[in-house]
Amino acid sequence: MTPASIADYQRIARKRLARIAFDYLEGGAEDGHTLRRNRQAFERLTFQPRVMCDVTHVDSAVTVLGRPLAMPAIVGPTGLNGLYMPRAEEDLAKAAHAAGLPFVLSSASTSLIEDVRRATAGDLWLQLYVQQNRAIAESMVQRARDANFSVLMVTVDTPVHGVRDHDVHNGFKLPLRPSVRLMADLLMHPRWCLRMIRQGGSPQLVNLARSLGERANINAQAATMSRQMDMGLDWGAIAWLRKLWDGPIVVKGILSVHDADKAAQLGVDGIVLSNHGGRQLAFAPSPIEILPRVMDRVGQRLTVIVDGGVRRGSDIAKARALGAQAVLLGRAPLYGLAASGRAGVDDVLGILRREFEITLRLLGRCQAAQLDATALDDGHRDQLARLDCS
Ligand SMILES: Cc1cc2nc3c(=O)[nH]c(=O)nc-3n(C[C@H](O)[C@H](O)[C@H](O)COP(=O)(O)O)c2cc1C
Numbered sequence: 502m503t504p505a506s507i508a509d510y511q512r513i514a515r516k517r518l519a520r521i522a523f524d525y526l527e528g529g530a531e532d533g534h535t536l537r538r539n540r541q542a543f544e545r546l547t548f549q550p551r552v553m554c555d556v557t558h559v560d561s562a563v564t565v566l567g568r569p570l571a572m573p574a575i576v577g578p579t580g581l582n583g584l585y586m587p588r589a590e591e592d593l594a595k596a597a598h599a600a601g602l603p604f605v606l607s608s609a610s611t612s613l614i615e616d617v618r619r620a621t622a623g624d625l626w627l628q629l630y631v632q633q634n635r636a637i638a639e640s641m642v643q644r645a646r647d648a649n650f651s652v653l654m655v656t657v658d659t660p661v662h663g664v665r666d667h668d669v670h671n672g673f674k675l676p677l678r679p680s681v682r683l684m685a686d687l688l689m690h691p692r693w694c695l696r697m698i699r700q701g702g703s704p705q706l707v708n709l710a711r712s713l714g715e716r717a718n719i720n721a722q723a724a725t726m727s728r729q730m731d732m733g734l735d736w737g738a739i740a741w742l743r744k745l746w747d748g749p750i751v752v753k754g755i756l757s758v759h760d761a762d763k764a765a766q767l768g769v770d771g772i773v774l775s776n777h778g779g780r781q782l783a784f785a786p787s788p789i790e791i792l793p794r795v796m797d798r799v800g801q802r803l804t805v806i807v808d809g810g811v812r813r814g815s816d817i818a819k820a821r822a823l824g825a826q827a828v829l830l831g832r833a834p835l836y837g838l839a840a841s842g843r844a845g846v847d848d849v850l851g852i853l854r855r856e857f858e859i860t861l862r863l864l865g866r867c868q869a870a871q872l873d874a875t876a877l878d879d880g881h882r883d884q885l886a887r888l889d890c891s
């Protein structure tokens with residue numbers, strides 16, 4: 502059967518990946534409440550279409566932070582992508598470029614900044630985790646500048662990892678360690694096992710290791726990355742980052758009007774409203790729920806991007822109608838990657854683009870840039886307020 506949707510790719514990814522990898526990709530914090538809430542928020546919203554408009558030609562392109570995007574979406578940062586496919590970051594970056602979208606490389610990537618740049622001439626952004634040893638971030642930013650990355654996205658919702666039971670059950674750690682459970686998992690997924698052997702064994706956080714300058718000790722560093730986050734990170738870090746980086750700075754992981762306002766006051770260029778795909782704080786709000794209030798407060802001053810639960814072109818239209826400039830895609834491209842490598846990512850991005858254009862036409866809008874709250878049901882604020890996440 503030809504995959505027709507992101508959900509189809511999710512099913513294929515679930516079959517093809519070893520459980521340890523799929524659970525890491527898919528799982529949410531605690532009992533999955535926030536993960537579900539992200540989908541429910543989109544599903545609450547209904548449209549208000551216009552008919553008898555000439556929609557012969559549609560234009561899905563937008564401009565975000567002065568950069569052209571073929572549609573209002575960005576391939577977002579996800580760490581440890583080498584768990585799904587060898588040279589995963591390079592394939593994601595190439596597919597994003599082919600689709601006319603930027604790619605955000607995670608600082609927890611399994612390919613080097615320099616190798617990803619060599620793979621594509623596309624628009625690359627760097628996502629930064631700030632660790633206790635600030636020299637690591639300084640080195641990564643410098644390397645990204647040298648490799649002609651355009652935007653710095655600092656993630657601020659991860660002083661510690663969220664509560665992820667599945668990773669505890671699976672004994673998930675990098676490098677992957679042999680255990681009876683892992684061996685059984687590998688036997689059930691021989692193709693995945695071969696892929697890992699082909700790439701030389703367990704994926705590693707090579708990017709981080711390069712900036713640490715401790716190549717001999719990559720594995721130990723990868724295993725301890727989460728314990729090394731700078732829990733003392735505060736708003737003072739924005740001034741420090743400004744000194745390191747001339748280009749646009751985006752703060753990822755904002756979930757309140759208060760913090761959005763703070764970011765605007767400090768002069769950052771953009772924010773990503775995000776609950777980290779439901780993987781960090783359990784019972785966090787969904788970004789879509791708070792988007793209207795955030796736009797009221799900072800919409801004139803900042804570029805606002807949202808993520809969490811984007812699985813359909815209609816989701817992209819809803820986010821844009823509520824005022825977001827673009828969405829970040831987290832799991833969706835990874836499902837394509839895990840299912841069939843580069844071709845799978847190309848297809849996932851193609852499906853989203855097609856669905857987005859169909860939605861535009863059915864809404865009676867010719868341009869993505871024309872989408873605003875009039876495309877949504879008049880009661881959309883109530884629809885979001887009534888969210889029931891039982
Ligand atoms: C497997 C996985 C790894 C992630 N790694 C990172 C990361 O390294 N840095 C980061 O800022 N966000 C990371 N995220 C969060 C995503 O950037 C994004 O906020 C989230 O996935 C959006 O939700 P969605 O997956 O429902 O689209 C990760 C998400 C997933 C699913």
Ligand SMILES: CCCCC(=O)C(=O)O
Pocket residue numbers: 579580581609659726727777780
């Ligand atoms: C150490 C890698 C962190 C990746 C991440 O942000 C996530 O799993 O959500």
